Amino acid sequence: MKAQVHAGGRGKGGGVRRANSPAEAASCARDILAMKLTTAQTGGTARSVRKILVEKAADLAGQFYAAILVDRRSARATLVASAEGGVEIEKVAAETPEKILKETVDPVFGLMPFQARRLAYGLGLSGDTVKSAVKVFSGMAKLFDAEDASLVEINPLGLLKDGSLVALDAKIDIDDSALYRHKDHPALRDTEEEDSKEREAKELGISYISLDGDIGCLVNGAGLAMATMDIIAHYGRKPANFLDVGGGASKEQVEAAFKIILRDPNVKAILVNIFGGIMRCDVIADGVVSAVKSLGISVPLVVRLEGTNAEQGKAVLDKSGLEIISASDMGEAARKAVELVS
Amino acid sequence: MSILVGKDTRVVIQGISGGHGSFHARQMLEYGTKVVAGVVPGKGGQSFDDKVPIYDTVTDARNKAGANASVIFVPAAFAADAIMEAADAGIELVVCITEGIPVADMVRVKRSLEGKPCRLVGPNTPGVITPEHRCKLGIQAGWIHAPGGIGVISRSGTLTYEAVYQLTRLGIGQSTCIGLGGDPIVGTTFMEAIGMFNADKGTKGLVLIGEIGGDDEERAAEYIKKEVRIPVVAFIAGQTAPPGKRMGHAGAVISGGKGTARGKIEALTAAGVRMAASPAEIGAAMKEALEKGGKGARAGGRTKK
Secondary structure: OEEOOOOOOOOOOOOEOOOOOHHHHHHHHHHHHHOEEOOOOOOOOOEEOOOEEOOOOOOEEEEEEEEEEEEOOOOEEEEEEEOOOHHHHHHHHHHOHHHOEEEEEEOOOEOOHHHHHHHHHHOOOOOHHHHHHHHHHHHHHHHHHHOOEEEEEEEEEEEEOOOOEEEOOEEEEEOHHHHHHOOOOHHHOOHHHOOHHHHHHHHOOOEEEEOOOOEEEEEOOHHHHHHHHHHHHHOOOOEOEEEEOOOOOOHHHHHHHHHHHHOOOOOOEEEEEEEEOOOOHHHHHHHHHHHHHHHOOOOOEEEEEEEOOHHHHHHHHHHOOOOEEEOOOHHHHHHHHHHHHO | OOOOOOOOOOEEEEOOOOHHHHHHHHHHHHHOOOEEEEEOOOOOOOEEOOOEEEEOOHHHHHHHHOOOEEEEOOOHHHHHHHHHHHHHOOOOEEEEOOOOOOHHHHHHHHHHHOOOOOEEEOOOOOEEEEHHHOEEEEOOOHHHOOEEEEEEEEOOOHHHHHHHHHHHHOOOOEEEEEEOOOOOOOOOOHHHHHHHHHOOOOOOEEEEEEEOOOOHHHHHHHHHHHHOOOOEEEEEEOOOOOOOOOOOOHHHHHHOOOOOHHHHHHHHHHOOEEEOOOHHHHHHHHHHHHHHOOOEOOOOOOOOO
């Protein structure tokens, strides 16, 4: 019985149980549905379990790891497989990388049968099991290509005593950028597996990730947003979120983004860090002022505006009558925000 | 001196009539870039702002207007085709600004570029700029740059502006600034960009702005250790990013555990690179490194070749 959440590492987190009778199955299900599951892949947050996969317990003669994904270095889809690993596969990859078999897929030809055979023999398989493995690997490569997946993983791929193979668990990641050519993909989305604030931001075209600190951040650009989190930590506090309004956000997007921060009860101070290149600082200022007018603000606000139309942006903030602590560079801005919450 | 773009760069803009394309075409022209052509299929024979001739194909732009570099603004669904068209037409440098190109498309693009004399920068990049020659291929704010001797290589956009502006305000100009792009698959890596700067006599120091993910910075560190003798300053963004929410183990399996901020910082430090303590101190770190000479991290540093 397996907890169905969008994360791996569930077995170690207690989300996978074996039941030997219907009564045991019922009690396992109750336990799993009541649990808050935290694994190495849930990003530090606990997940509620809403669904359970029930499948026949397999009497395994062996188990393998198999996945296909794009390798950045070769810029090709790569099928990786290992006879060792299972739930410890990451440890195997870090400590004994030679035990990970790899086949690079040429996008012109796809995964060739000889490559699938080489993997199967490399895993120590023989006889008809090799044929089954070739079918599994070729199918994974076809699925990866046809659905614009960024990951297809079977872990574990179980070997039964009769020599047949069974996929005991699988995960598929889809490339969001390719959604436009897969009209059937949005229907597969499970919004309950997504953070509500993150979902709201995504629908507005903004990148937002909630974190466990107390300084809310509004920044333009992902790199600068990450660097803003880093500099808050450098001065000894933690950010409440990652928020990138993007390179060309409208006043409405900025306003909506700022409202997401204002509604976060953990936020004790807000830091706005903008380097306007194409983004105009006055647009940011307009959005911030509108958000505060409609929701009010009860925490201190530190603003650093630099770049295109910075003076106009500062004028908008001055005219609004809001109490704003301004800073001339990102170091000063972060120091001031940290002092306010310390 | 500079790399990739300079006084002989003649630019064609693919997608010059779109919202982004037209806005940035004007910005590039205003900065001083030699924009010699635009390409919009179906609009051949027209002209952009009565200044720039528009062609139906990149081949025409190259043959008739002498374009040797391209900047791409076409939507993500058509960007792979646009890159391949430019490479096939014999364009030597292609800067792809478009973001959100499907990864599978980029796999095919990289395959098609193999063996072709074409360098791709990006996608999802702010572009390439050489201040000395007023040559800007991209969406950067031109005014934050100043001519000088520092090469800037980055995977980010606005964080690059932050670093460049810190340098400019300290009176340290730039030879060329390159945005590599934030996508998993990009045309030019840190190592390739460092190699080009290393061969450029006008570049006296390097600023690298990396990010968590991938192992491009680690590979660059190996190269710097062996080949680079000018001062190098770096900052890695995402040091405090929590372990990502993700699915499956394959990412870690294929990278063998690489890609963390700590791993990148250790590799770069071991290569003699001076790490900026915070993103507000990138410019100051470069200033110190230039004053001390050598590669940057060690007091006294190494002597130049």
